[in-house]
Structures are given as C-alpha cells and as structure tokens.
Amino acid sequence: MTKTAWVFPGQGSQAIGMGADLYEFPEAQSKFEQAEQILGWSVPAVCQDEGDKVSKTLYTQPCLYVIESILADLMWEQGQRPELMTGHSLGEFVALYAAKVFDFETGLRLVKRRAELMDAASEGIMAALLGFDRDQLEQQISQTPDVVLANDNNAGQVVISGTEAAVESVLANVKSRRAVKLNVSGAFHSPLMSAAATEFQQALEAITFRAAHVPILSNVDPTPVTEGIVLKDRLIRQMTGSVRWREITLQLADKGIDRIIEIGPGKVLTGIIRRTCPDIALENVSSLAEIPGREDS
Incomplete structure (x- = not known):
C-alpha cells in the first residue's frame, strides 16, 4: 500500500498568476472573501499584479497560505489521505491548518502578523x-x-x-x-530575528493548538508528532531556527513514505527532495486540474 506525505512550499515558490484557476471557483470564493476581510486586500488581485507585488514578503506569505489551504481543502474533499505532513518555513503553517491544528482564520491571522514582522526586518x-x-x-x-x-x-x-x-x-x-x-528583507531563520520572534510569540501564545489529525514534521525538529502543545513550541522556535529540510526528507523515507505530493505553486520542494530521495514518487498539485480524483482534472 502506498504511503503518502503532503508537503507545502514556502516563500520563493510564489509566481504572478498563481492559483488563477481558483479565483472564480465557487468552493474557493468563501476563502478569498474571508481572507480579504482579514487582510484588507484581495489575494487574487495581488497574485495577478504585473508589478510582482506577490513577491513582497508582506503579501507573499498570506497569498501562499490562502492558495495552499484551498488546495489542501480540495484534496481532503476528494478523499485524499496523507500519512504525514510537513511544510517549508511558511508552508508549516499550511500543514498545521490542513491537519486541523487551527482553523483557516486563525492561521491566516498568524501568517499576516508573521509577514508584517518579517517584512519590517532590516538587519542582515x-x-x-x-x-x-x-x-x-x-x-x-x-x-x-x-x-x-x-x-x-x-x-x-x-x-x-x-x-x-x-x-x-x-x-x-x-x-x-x-x-x-537572496532578495529578502532580513536574516530570516537566524538569531537576528529574535526581536520579531518575541513579538510573534505573543500572538502565538493566545492561540490554542489542537492535536493534529495527521502527524507533522516541524522545521526545527523533523520527528513526526500530533500533540498541539509540542507543535506550538516548535513553531515558536521556527522564526529563529534552521529549516532542517534535508533531515525532514530523510525522515519521510525512514517512515516508509513512497509518494510525496507538493501542494502549492511551483515545483521547488520536489526538486529539492529528488536530490535526497530519488526513489520516492513525486507529484505536484498547484492547480484545480491537478487534484487527483476531480472529474475536470
């Protein structure tokens, strides 16, 4: 029996026009509308901006979170069931949402605050x-x-x-x-983000993390867990800690994963994973048409 893991990409995977086939899709409309109320701006409008507004940290992270979350919802609706989940940097927030650790709005508000803090970082x-x-x-x-x-x-x-x-x-x-x-505003995932991480921790502490429905491998600790309190502690450490993606990939192989689906724009993670574990089958779901089991896919 095939054992599958879902992985969610982070900043660097964004592209102008990403998620375009979701903009008018009825099942995605409520998420886009909810996101606009929280963010104060339209995710589809930013993603379609020809000036590459979507590549500015303030917008990149919320846009990726919203689009990847919609795709994850549609995967669940089609009966897809992963054994493990993980995400690269920002992608870890989508993994937590997809595993039901917190709801869509809670995750987006956290990502919005994270993006504001990281966009304002100027050191390093x-x-x-x-x-x-x-x-x-x-x-x-x-x-x-x-x-x-x-x-x-x-x-x-x-x-x-x-x-x-x-x-x-x-x-x-x-x-x-x-x-x-790299064209980034600061030294992300380093001790130079300590001040931003302290502020972000205040936002995190007010949130209750539920037990994950699927075990998650975190960036700062690549061992799979479901306990909400552990996942929360790991997320607190993420902004200043290293993204241990090579170890995460090896852990997926050790746990018997033989199929990895990258859910989100581009193929950055599948390219990275292929170098470490060439025998694992790799798939991408970056659009409505690529969701397995859909009649229009």
Missing part, C-alpha cells in the same frame, strides 16, 4: 549556496560569528543567514558552484 542578509563542500561550509560557519545555516535543503543546496559582513566572509571562504544573495 541571506545567501544560497549550491555545489559546495559541506565540511568546509560547516567549519567556516563555526568560525564566523553572526552567521548560521538557515535552510539545509539537501546535500548540495543550503541557505546561510546573518549579518552582511558575516555572510560575505563565509561566501569568500567557501568554494561553491554558485552563490546567490
């Missing part, structure tokens, strides 16, 4: 490295204050985060096939 930078020597990278990070491994995506792709001087120092001393500074 992030950079992606591809094709590098991991031992050399880890040695440089350990020897350089104010820089951390922010995203450990797979053996050949990571993101570092920290002060500009620290990140520049690591880039100068680690040989890599490619190094790219």
Whole structure:
C-alpha cells in the first residue's frame, strides 16, 4: 500500500498568476472573501499584479497560505489521505491548518502578523549556496560569528543567514558552484530575528493548538508528532531556527513514505527532495486540474 506525505512550499515558490484557476471557483470564493476581510486586500488581485507585488514578503506569505489551504481543502474533499505532513518555513503553517491544528482564520491571522514582522526586518542578509563542500561550509560557519545555516535543503543546496559582513566572509571562504544573495528583507531563520520572534510569540501564545489529525514534521525538529502543545513550541522556535529540510526528507523515507505530493505553486520542494530521495514518487498539485480524483482534472 502506498504511503503518502503532503508537503507545502514556502516563500520563493510564489509566481504572478498563481492559483488563477481558483479565483472564480465557487468552493474557493468563501476563502478569498474571508481572507480579504482579514487582510484588507484581495489575494487574487495581488497574485495577478504585473508589478510582482506577490513577491513582497508582506503579501507573499498570506497569498501562499490562502492558495495552499484551498488546495489542501480540495484534496481532503476528494478523499485524499496523507500519512504525514510537513511544510517549508511558511508552508508549516499550511500543514498545521490542513491537519486541523487551527482553523483557516486563525492561521491566516498568524501568517499576516508573521509577514508584517518579517517584512519590517532590516538587519542582515541571506545567501544560497549550491555545489559546495559541506565540511568546509560547516567549519567556516563555526568560525564566523553572526552567521548560521538557515535552510539545509539537501546535500548540495543550503541557505546561510546573518549579518552582511558575516555572510560575505563565509561566501569568500567557501568554494561553491554558485552563490546567490537572496532578495529578502532580513536574516530570516537566524538569531537576528529574535526581536520579531518575541513579538510573534505573543500572538502565538493566545492561540490554542489542537492535536493534529495527521502527524507533522516541524522545521526545527523533523520527528513526526500530533500533540498541539509540542507543535506550538516548535513553531515558536521556527522564526529563529534552521529549516532542517534535508533531515525532514530523510525522515519521510525512514517512515516508509513512497509518494510525496507538493501542494502549492511551483515545483521547488520536489526538486529539492529528488536530490535526497530519488526513489520516492513525486507529484505536484498547484492547480484545480491537478487534484487527483476531480472529474475536470
């Protein structure tokens, strides 16, 4: 019997026009309307903005959350049932919603606050490295204050985060096939986000996390759990902690997962996962037409 995991992408997967076939879909209308009341702006309008408004953190995170949540709802309605769930950074919020840890509105209000805090962050930078020597990278990070491994995506792709001087120092001393500074407002998933994380914790503490209907692997701890209090504690640590995606992928394989469905725009996560676990079957659901079991798919 096939064992399936759902994974939800985060910032970096957004694209102009994403979710377009959902905008006029009756079953999605209530979510878009509810989101507009909470956000004060229209998700479809932002996603269709030709000036790439959707790539500004303030808008990216809520838009991804809303569209991925709608797709997850439609997956449930078609009788799809995963054994495990996880999400990359922002995607973890969608996993929590999809697993019934909190309702749509609660999750969106949390994401809205998170996006505001992260958009306002101005200290530090992030950079992606591809094709590098991991031992050399880890040695440089350990020897350089104010820089951390922010995203450990797979053996050949990571993101570092920290002060500009620290990140520049690591880039100068680690040989890599490619190094790219990311267009983000601050040093996400690093101690430089501590002030924002403290503010966000206040919002989180007011929310009750229910037990997940499906075990979730968190970014800061890749072991699957369902207990709401544990998932909440892990989410509190997420803004300053590393996204341990390589370990998450290995855990999925260890738990017998042989099929992974990436639910959301693009194919970023399936590309990353393929490098770590090439034998796992990978699928994408980024539109209405790609939902298994739908008559119009």
